[in-house]
Amino acid sequence: MTLHIEDFVYYADLLGVAVFAVTGVLAAQGKQIDLFGVMVLAVVTALGGGTIRDLALNAHPLIWIADPILLWTALGAALLTFVLCRYWPYPRRTLLVLDAAGLALFAIAGAEKAMALGFSPLIAVIMAISTGCAGGMIRDLMTGRIPAILQHDEFYATCALLGAAFYVLVHGYVDPNILAFLSMLLIFVIRLLAVFSGVRLPVFLVAGLDHPPRRPSL
């Protein structure tokens, strides 16, 4: 049973890497970015969050040095996307759902690693957010955008925050595998609800300078 859940988590993790790699490739659209650039964006988006977490926690070797399958998964997904997108439009809605799954997996994996290494719940929550979101932020910076996650991305990081908070609060009271699974499910469900209802956090305004924000169209 334990083995099955561990296997499930590992393959789910690879799926997360693949999905994040695909979002890295798609960010290259319309930017005159070549095959090599697409590969870099894929790898950075998929593995950037985990790398920053491992550097901050001094947890060497880095995930992708310890397990090169992660690298090959990101590169393979990127190459496939590069080729397929020349001929078919990509399934936007499916990607949003897979991305929510990737966020859930990465965030809880980040929290789990921090707790396992003996860091405090606060640091575990921060590592959940970093692991889930930092890759996408670097992707946006490298393609000349303000990170979407800082702006109008519906509850993206907030989902990771809520799921990780649940994870660290309940940690120790429930079987760890079940807890991990429940926390991921929580992130996944909140994120999908947010995407399809369009809920957003309030935007930063300065008195006398700003007007209430335009709602960005999906």
Next chain:
Amino acid sequence: MTLHIEDFVYYADLLGVAVFAVTGVLAAQGKQIDLFGVMVLAVVTALGGGTIRDLALNAHPLIWIADPILLWTALGAALLTFVLCRYWPYPRRTLLVLDAAGLALFAIAGAEKAMALGFSPLIAVIMAISTGCAGGMIRDLMTGRIPAILQHDEFYATCALLGAAFYVLVHGYVDPNILAFLSMLLIFVIRLLAVFSGVRLPVFLVAGLDHPPRRPSL
């Protein structure tokens, strides 16, 4: 006596974190950045410089992992700014003065840590500049700007450089607490003189391509 100065330095450090967090929040103005984004910008601006220093010096755990009060200070200051700015314009001149104090504290804290860990004076000066300036550079990059510090920010980094150079040159000849205090004062005073006189470093020009620079208006 020693205890008093240490306490003073610690509370001053928290003040520096709070001020830098506020500048992180204000950088979000007009960029449609939401509550979460504002929190990220605050934390990155306030703790980014110290994080980069600790990573470069391999000084683990990172400051904000060792002392989470720093994190809470940045988050609290950001939340307060987020709320207050909706109703009141912010005190621009006061912030410039507090920011000069933050720069002084961070720069000398960076130099002090490098010297204490046995690094050379050159590395200590570089760490002073990194600790004082890297957070603001990341803030500018994340909000889609060329780092202000590279462009027209009057003597900002140069103040950190001069103060840190004084610190490492006199190091060992004076009581360390007094030396730290004097070096911070030096940075603070030069910075305020530069802000209110508008002195600037020469700009990079290429023969045949550029004209003498426009003076950016304050």
Next chain:
Amino acid sequence: MTLHIEDFVYYADLLGVAVFAVTGVLAAQGKQIDLFGVMVLAVVTALGGGTIRDLALNAHPLIWIADPILLWTALGAALLTFVLCRYWPYPRRTLLVLDAAGLALFAIAGAEKAMALGFSPLIAVIMAISTGCAGGMIRDLMTGRIPAILQHDEFYATCALLGAAFYVLVHGYVDPNILAFLSMLLIFVIRLLAVFSGVRLPVFLVAGLDHPPRRPSL
């Protein structure tokens, strides 16, 4: 003999640092960047790649902390460029050739360090690309550009990839100094061929959204 090659590699490395520092300075053209900003850009461009490699491999102390001559070389080259460019146009073609040499040296130095520390050939190739290219990417981000290397820079990173792949494949079969020299030569020659023939990788296109790319003019 061995000594001679080692000396040659060290001075070649300093040349690489100087050339990369000069490209960092030149990126400041037209951006109203001052003397301090130019110094930061020079140091980051010249030493950023090696720093990221050392952080990822947990190989402390960082190159420029272990050998401050690298820092002084970057700073000296930057200052010289800052002064000379006010009076003379810079030799664009010569710089392209020197930059190709810098890329060759940095990439193979990165692969060599990773292999010497016992990392796998895959990681060595990635470190070759990081060491050769990351500094330039940070330079581009800091001057408000999408990294040239992701877009239309003829085979830049691909040269590093090919040379590093050759290096790790032949590693162990040939004298290490000769192998390093041959791999650097390979990168240098491919890069110059690419520059002067204008060969490029295919660009990422999405069906229904993009048209075949404009060829960027050199």
